[in-house]
Amino acid sequence: MAVLPIISESKEELTAIFKDLHAHPEIGFTEARTAQVVAEKLREYGVDEVHTGIAKTGVVGLIKGKGGGERRIGLRADMDALPIHEESNLPYASKNEGVMHACGHDSHTTMLLGAAKHLAKTRDFDGTAVLIFQPAEEGLGGARGMLAEGLFDKFPCDEVFGMHNWPNGEPGKVGICKGTAMAGASFFDIKIKGRGSHAAMPQQSRDPLVIAAMLVAQIQTIVSRNVAPLDSCVFSVTQSNAGSAYNVVPDTATLAGTIRYFKDEVCELAETRLRDLCDGMARAYGVEIEVDLRNIFDVLMNDSDLSDAYLEAAADIVGAENVSDKAEPATGSEDFADMLKVVPGSYCRLGHGGTVPLHNPGFMLDPEILPVGASIMARVVERRMPVGGA
Structure with a gap:
């Protein structure tokens, strides 16, 4: 793995952030503590602008590259947990009864914070990185809430990229399904x-x-x-x-x-x-x-060209042999689809050592994957907005 140096050096810090978030999960639109941790870390890392309170608990950070430039690349992570009683027996298991990070959103938040630290320190890109920390992905309409409050009007993006951990026992494997990638969903009563x-x-x-x-x-x-x-x-x-x-x-x-x-x-x-x-x-x-x-969810559509660009960035970190554009469509849903209806982009799956399914009370995410995901996120910004526009 060619993890970016600043992120590699921050591995212990990222693991500590992840464990803290895992121990203090919050249901959608109530992620006040999580949002506070995110905002404090972004300011600590020297992020140029930190905006809070978007769709109640959403956070957006802006990092300007050293090359100036008008292009803007969005990176999105979700922050909410699920109403599940945790049965993982981890030493950092949930302290909030009946609430658990059973989908790994704590890892997504941590990865984006790691990317933010690298990008804010190096600024080796030409444009602006837009860091989107979204509340309420689990069927509560967090993406639509942020969009309704003018997310991409206030913070325009030319492209936007998302990521989800994948407990397949294959750490560092990155997969993308081009085109129709995840199902839309309706709920009924x-x-x-x-x-x-x-x-x-x-x-x-x-x-x-x-x-x-x-x-x-x-x-x-x-x-x-x-x-x-x-x-x-x-x-x-x-x-x-x-x-x-x-x-x-x-x-x-x-x-x-x-x-x-x-x-x-x-x-x-x-x-x-x-x-x-x-x-x-x-x-x-x-x-x-x-x-x-x-x-509740739109069909998630990955842009073909931007999927290729995302995999190229991932290959810089995990190696070309560990990336694939042959991932199967998933019948699960993801409200990042709503953002992709407004701004083109792509959504990848990052494999890790865990094998207990998502949304299971025994789910355990492998923290070794945190620097990998953070590096991929940072690298796609650098590749899509190279200094000098090369």
Whole structure:
């Protein structure tokens, strides 16, 4: 690994920052402590401008290169954690009950801070590096919040790059899927308003639990019987709630879940069929069914040329043999997609030694990857904005 010298020398500091952030995770839009750590470190490193309070807890730093220049490259990291009880048994495990950095956003924040330290000290580029520390990536709309508050109006970028740790047991492997790279996502909530009764006299009820069970089964036919076989769609019911006693048929039942897709028209089809099924069930059983559908993530589209540029920068750090543009599309979602709809760019996956899946209570990120990710982020700025414009 050809980790950049300043970042290599800062390995212990970066590891300490990472462990501190991991021990103090915060849910989206409440990352006050994390934002304070970020802002203090940016100022300590000599970043030219530090702006806080964007979309509540977002932070943006600006570093001007020694060559002047008008080009501006954005680097983005997310900061929020998940509502998961940690079971990693790490000595720096979460101190906040029921909240955990189970997706490694603490590492992304740390990597971008490492890149900031290098760029602020060397300034070996011609333009401005825009460092974007985003809140609330985990389905709460942090990217859209920053955009709504004028992120790219106040801090224009010609290109923007993001990164995510990948617990594949292959440290230092960098992969990019060009074009359609990650799924878009809608979340849904369904409320079935039936009629309750004594459980011994169910004929007096309009049982919402029975309707909910049939609706779950019918929902599975949307993909198998409505979506074209060569199109991809995932339809998952992830929550089902009803009842409070053994001897009572409840009045209401609720379902919730998510739709993942790679084409907007597939999402529109799936959403339409979901509404149709609910309307049909409501008429058939004489109940009321409310459907709330919300688009949460756009489809993430990686620019082909900028993906190549990102991999070239990564190859400087990890070696050409460790980068690939053949990564498979992921059915997971990422709200960096919203930024890529406004500014072209690319999003890569950085492998590390951990193998426990993301969003798992036992997830553990390999801290050895921190200097690697930081170096790749810094290097893409230097490559895309070389001094003298070479």
